[in-house]
Amino acid sequence: MTAPNPAHLQNLVVNGFDTHYTRYFLLHIAQDGAARQFVRKLLDGGWVVNAENSRNQALTLLQHQRCPVGIGFTFAGLQAMGLPTRYLRLFQSRAIAFAEGAAPRASHRLADTGPSAVAQWEPAFQPSAAHLFLTLHADEPAVLDQCSAALQAMAGQAFAPEGWAQPFDGAHLGHNKKSRREHFGFLDGITNPLIDGLHHHTRGHADLKVTQKLQPPGEFLLGYGNSDGYNRWLIASESAEVRQFFANGSFSAFRKMAQDTVAFDAFVHSQASSALPAETVRAKLLGRWHDGQVITPEQSTPPTGPTPRTRAGLNDFDFSADPQGLGCPFGAHIRRMNPRADPVVPVRKRPLIRRGIPYTTPNERGLLGLFFCASLEDQFEHLLAEWGNKNPFGVPNPSTAKDPIVGNHEDGGGVFDIPSVTGPNPQLRGFTPFVTTKGTLYSFFPSLPTLGILADEISTK
Template identity: 30%
Template sequence: MSGTQAALELDDIQSGVLAPRPTPYAATYLVFHIGDRAHGRELMRRASAVVTSAADLVSPSGETWVSVALTCHGLEVLGVPSASLETFAWEFRQGMAARARALGDDGESSPEHWEAPLGTPDVHVVLTAVAPDPERLEAAIDRARPAYEQLTGVTAIWRQECYALPTETEHFGYRDGVSHPVVEGSGIAGSNRLETPLKAGEFVLGYRDEIGGIQMPQPETLGRNGSYAAFRKLRQDVAAFRRYLRQAATSPEDEELLAAKMMGRWRSGAPLALSPQHDDPALGADPGRRNTFLYAREDPAGFVTPAGCHIRRANPRDASVAGEVRLHRMIRRGAVYGSPLPDVDLENDGVDRGLMFAFIGAHLGRQFEFVQSQWMNDSVFFGAGDAKDPVAGSHDGSGGFTVPRRPVRRRLPPLPRFVVTRGGEYCFLPGLRALRWLGDLRD
């Protein structure tokens, strides 16, 4: 079977699946509704000529790219047969809104409070454009515009501008996008030289994964070289986060230490694992060093990097936890939206700000949903009950955060919810041949 081939067909994989984003960069998410099947198919044909392949990563166009993804409703509207749709992951077929309970999207984060039209059957296509700066971003959008202009049966219904600063920081003040897995056959280096490359089938459909299986929707022309994506708009309550740290800390220095213990890194990106006593901005700025560490031998009990902190939950590395860590690794992309809150402010200014999060992988269930439900919003996997991620967890004000230390652990006050889901979608990122196949569908 062709799915057993080890070499990745990079010329058929969208660059947005594997390409690391430039720093800094600007990005735009555009959501479309297909009201006319023929026009939707024409959009796919045109998009196949605009989307950059992963084979172009080293070319000048490698840092400016457009990707195209479809929801299950979008595939259905295009006329993909039901027998084919049934071969896709069942989480994808349900959609993110239907999976809200498993994802911890309750209270303010529940789908009834989401930003329209996210989470509804009206969302069919998600186009993402990324470039090193706003000028080149507009140029990329201009190149993509012919793909949907003059198609009266295709309507743009939502748009979100976002960006990454030269400092790579998000609104809570931490350097973001530090950890990237190594995908076997991609030719792209990972961020941790101690990590063994992961099988391509963990991220791209049609190849063997870590347990020897091959996930691929049918027909092969449609499924091979595709990936699943989860897009989420996450609002960050920056003022509440700052107030919490200020009230829990005993000094400005202690405030920064608590921020590092909650994240697992200092704000500069320097990990506690390599700089446990103080921040090290030079380390945080060094992509060759800042992510090269493990936990099992040096810090099994989490006295340096707490087991419940954000980065250790998202990737326990070689730590002893329930489950096989390598089966839950994922490619993560993040970009901020909205203007930063001034550094001295402890009250909100009314501006909507947060993070546009994107997951890329071949297993929505055991990658994205598992990490979100079992690692972010629970602590059973490392023996700490139902405590949640201190930064991104779905808190209700009843649970706190424990900092392991000798001789007595430090228990922080109950945590409010700092991050609220404003909407999201499960999507399929087809290969370039699949985009053409979708364009050539006939009733």
């Protein structure tokens, strides 16, 4: 297949929306015909912004009291939409995690046990509860309210009313789009993969030392080769019509995670010492300093010089200059989740697109994590099950602790080793659960042409 056509791709997947607010609806289809009409109206009304001149599309929508949306379907949702068995079977054989859904896999593939176990998940995430995952994006909460009402009216009786009544609202903390932090206080939204044929890595950044590799589209979009040259969606035995249905779609994992900021701060301060100030402990757990710069082997105290001003500048590294983890420990969140050119890890890098946004309610703070990839089992689940919840890479490495941010610390065990040349390695102990899973939902985000096919009732031939 040639390079992806941006006009066929959902903008949420490949570029995202840079808005202050998002609202997610998890909807249960009550009438499949009405649900199809709803998808048709979304398309005809230009609500589903594609990746070509997306900014202009979003502006036009806002001028018409609308906001950009993204739309995905769970496996149960595709069944409810009447997708023929032949297509469903292809999902079942090639995208097992998506077809099964997150709940039955949570304990062994997502490390969701104890307080994070499925039995504790919110009702909207229970198996078969959600069919359609609708995302709304705006800079003003009033616009979200207005669009939610318009969409609900447009849907008529298509969905069970509870879904509309219980939105998942995300809001960035602070209004500076260039320095967004999550609830633990870390600068977030720095890194996202760049896709070959859709993004340019060098434009405007001629001064960078380590140019980020462009990822093959097949890491995120169905129908292309991934970094191993493997294309699971070639499906040579099927007709072009069937192949087109899957092409340019992407899988998403929506994961609501509550953050215990009090426990996290208490842990950081309990581990701090005169040799290892609290700010350094925090930075070692993530792998980046407060201002977003990666920790380099030469830095034992926070950097005092100017901070790179762009996201690209903050990503101008690949760990090849830190083979012993003397700057960024092997166990740190960013080194586990994206080992880049780390010499000790396997070639397969398993990139993930991230579109997370914090949420805040009177009783709870956390992150509405939204991840996109071409294979939930090979990317999203592998990161959590293997890289996040087992021993980190790196030799020699006495660390036994899980990912300090997202690991399941229910057992409290584990040692987080901080490699050092000046004396014995500091070792952090006594982790407690900082992050609790409130639910995870797997969806398929179809291309725009495929949304059209779903809207018009797919032929069973």
